[in-house]
Amino acid sequence: METSRALRSTLSLKLRLLPRKKLSRSRKENAVIFLFLAICSVFMALPLVYTIVTAFKPINELFLFPPRFFVSHPTLDNFIAMNQLTQNMWVPFSRYLFNSVFVAGVGTAFYIVIASMAAFALAKYKFPGHALYFQIIVWAILFRPEVTGIPQYIIISKLGMVNTYFAVILPVLAGSFGVFLMRQFIINAIPTEMIEAARMDGATEYRIFWAVVMPIVKPAWLTLLIFTFQQFWNTTGVQYIYNENLKMLPTILQQISSAGLARAGAGSAVALVLMIPPIVIFLISQSSVMQTMAHSGLK
Amino acid sequence: MRGRQVRAMETGLTGLWKRVKMYKEAYFMLAPFTLLFVTFTIVPILAALYFSFTSFNMLQKPEWVGAANYTRLFFTDDVFLIAVKNTLLFAFITGPIGYLLSFMFAWFINDLGPKLRSVLTLIFYAPSLAGNVFFIWLYLFSGDAYGFANSKLMSYGIIKEPILWLTDPKYNFTIVVLVIIWLSMGAGFLAFIAGLQTVDTSLNEAGVIDGIQNRWQELWYITIPQMVPQLLFGAVMTIATSFAVGYQSMALTGFPSTDYSTHTIVLHLLDYGAIRFEMGYASAIAVVLFAGMLFVWNVLQKSLRKISD
Incomplete structure (x- = not known):
């Protein structure tokens, strides 16, 4: 284990040195590209940032008019509300x-x-x-x-x-x-x-x-x-699943958020919770993709 | 498999059977997927094809009407022609731009260090990952004075009255185009990222010897020809999404939009399939859309293959 780690770190060092031998774009080109990526990433990050921010908004800020993007008094109320709603269900939440x-x-x-x-x-x-x-x-x-x-x-x-x-x-x-x-x-x-x-x-x-x-x-x-x-x-499988015990998580969580204004807070917490597993899978998969690349670089 | 070298040259049924037997492992490997694919994908598609020649309200049995749905579609349905025009405009604007951008972004991101790369890939894929997120744009382009765009433009004195971004046909089409491009870093983008990692980098060094002078030439002469399969995959995904614009415009500009300004074929299909329960007619719309996509796919396939030669 130790040796393989040591081996891997020297290899990754070598890999990091490798690109210098390759062609590169001019410094000016790289600066333009980097700036372009930075500006675009602000727009692309909007949904992630917004979902996170909204989940921490107190109820009065959710209905603020005119709406504001960022939260001024962050709170965990929405998560507590979601937790209470999911605790009181007929079928336990863990089942979904x-x-x-x-x-x-x-x-x-x-x-x-x-x-x-x-x-x-x-x-x-x-x-x-x-x-x-x-x-x-x-x-x-x-x-x-x-x-x-x-x-x-x-x-x-x-x-x-x-x-x-x-x-x-x-x-x-x-x-x-x-x-x-x-x-x-x-x-x-x-x-x-x-x-x-x-x-x-x-x-x-x-x-x-x-x-x-x-x-x-x-x-x-x-x-x-x-x-x-x-x-x-x-x-959601709503067309095929009528048995409460077999319903999927999104079906139930959408029920919470579709109950209207009274549950808008819990609904925003739900949106965040539902987004977490795909993001975790994404990050795990992408970091493994990177490791594969390091290995195939050694061929 | 040993007998493969024999390359059965016999023709007729016995020859075919010999070749089938020679590849029996291939058929076994295809079998599990094929069973599911035929049952749950191909048979429903064939059923929809059949429905397109019937009058079917989803309650009574479908009734054969011949090509009546198709003649009605092309000769008497004026709204359909608007939908075709808008769909083509959406597809030919957002398709190529989204495709090129997702490849360029993948290429730029691929050059960065591992950590920054992971983060940027996640950020660019975020709109596709987060599901129904176009509602954010409702805040930005809200038609009253409090919408982000309106309040900023008014505070700088550029406009005096709020603009109805999403209902005015002068603006709403452009906004939907922007949002679709924003949403286009999807399957194609991730396939390009993965594809760039399977590219043989040792060819780059050979390229330098052969007189390649900068990264752009390297991209064009070495990287792109190696990525033709991924580029084809991205092309199919782009066709499948850019010709199917509808849900996004419905969420942003409402349904139906003012003067059908953002009405598309998919929305027309939803209108007849999910609201009016004319499943036969809706199926005919789906078949026409499918034929259009097939045509574009065949053209693209040929031109992308040319690049690889």
């Missing part, structure tokens, strides 16, 4: 939290595996029909979901999946977005010779997928992790 975490966790893990596996097959095997399959994957992304909701509901109810976790998980697993993303990375990052070499060594196709392909395209599936988790986390 479990539902959402379970669905997001299991769903995301499954999707990354099945989507990557399909993407590998599409990217690296010239099986009959591969070109058409790929086109259909893209077409499915372009079709608007507003009109497919009803047939989807009929299928799910015919399969007897109403009021089960399946109704929330399976439609998301059926999206072709992740297959497209993974295929684009695999086709680029994995040379066919590498696969053939592994095959010569006696690896099965499944082993090649798991032990050769997946580690190399780690930045891709870590990115897919963000999208998929976010999608599951925002899923």
Whole structure:
């Protein structure tokens, strides 16, 4: 452990020194770019800052007219109100939290595996029909979901999946977005010779997928992790879930904030709480993406 | 897989079957996803295609009407033509700008140190991460004297009366365009960030020897050709979002907007699907939109492939 850490720190030192050998933009160009990034990031940060600030506003500041962006007397009242509301529910709050975490966790893990596996097959095997399959994957992304909701509901109810976790998980697993993303990375990052070499060594196709392909395209599936988790986390499943015990966290929290003015404070706390898990996943995934980069730089 | 070198040249069904068997692992790996994809995505899309040729109110069984929905759409529905015009304007303004900006930002951010990079990636992705956040712009562009834009402009004496930013057709289109560009650092942006990390940097050193003089040339001759798959991915995502503008304009300018000034195809679809319960007609709108997106995708695909050659 110690040695590997020491090794890693010397390596990262080397990596930090490396860019000096590379081309760079002129100092003036860099200054302009940095200024541009700084100005834009102020606008881009608005939603994050606003959600945080609002959650700490006392009720009179929430309804201040004219509205003010920043908070002048920060308070924890909103969180206390949210806590009271969630304590008094018929089904314990932890149950909703479990539902959402379970669905997001299991769903995301499954999707990354099945989507990557399909993407590998599409990217690296010239099986009959591969070109058409790929086109259909893209077409499915372009079709608007507003009109497919009803047939989807009929299928799910015919399969007897109403009021089960399946109704929330399976439609998301059926999206072709992740297959497209993974295929684009695999086709680029994995040379066919590498696969053939592994095959010569006696690896099965499944082993090649798991032990050769997946580690190399780690930045891709870590990115897919963000999208998929976010999608599951925002899923309410209101069309399919009527059983109170199986409802998702966003459904319940939206109920709190949709109860009108009286709960505007708790609602703003809810918005912040709901945003935290995707941000945590984002940060974990992005920092791992960076580590992968450090490793692949050593090749 | 051993038999792959044989490259079955036989034609006909037996030849095809041999090739299918040769790739049996590939089909096995595709199977779990395909099963779900067909059941929950492809069958509903085919059903919607069928609905587009029917009259369907979601209560009674769909009734076959042939191409009536389509002829009504193109020949008698004037609002649809406004929606098409606005959708095309939105798509051709916000699509290219959002696409180029997300690539440029990804490229700039990729040069920074690890910590700053993580933070900036998060900040730029924040509007996509935070969900329904366009309401912030309602505060900025509120039509009364207290809205941020109005109160600032009035205090500097640039305008005397508050401007109805979101209801006046002179301004609301531009504001929706701005907000959509602001929201465009999404899937494409993160794919570019990840893609820039899989780029083979050893080629950059070779490039210097070959006479590449600055970062911009390096970007154009070395980095971009290596990123064609990610660029294609970003292009599809851009088409899928920029032709589907609607929810944002509904949140900002109301529905329907003044003189349909920000009415789009997706809003037209929602109007018939979710308000008037004319599912057959709504499906026809979705099919037409789909055909338009496919056309643009085919053109883009060809031109992006050219860059890689």
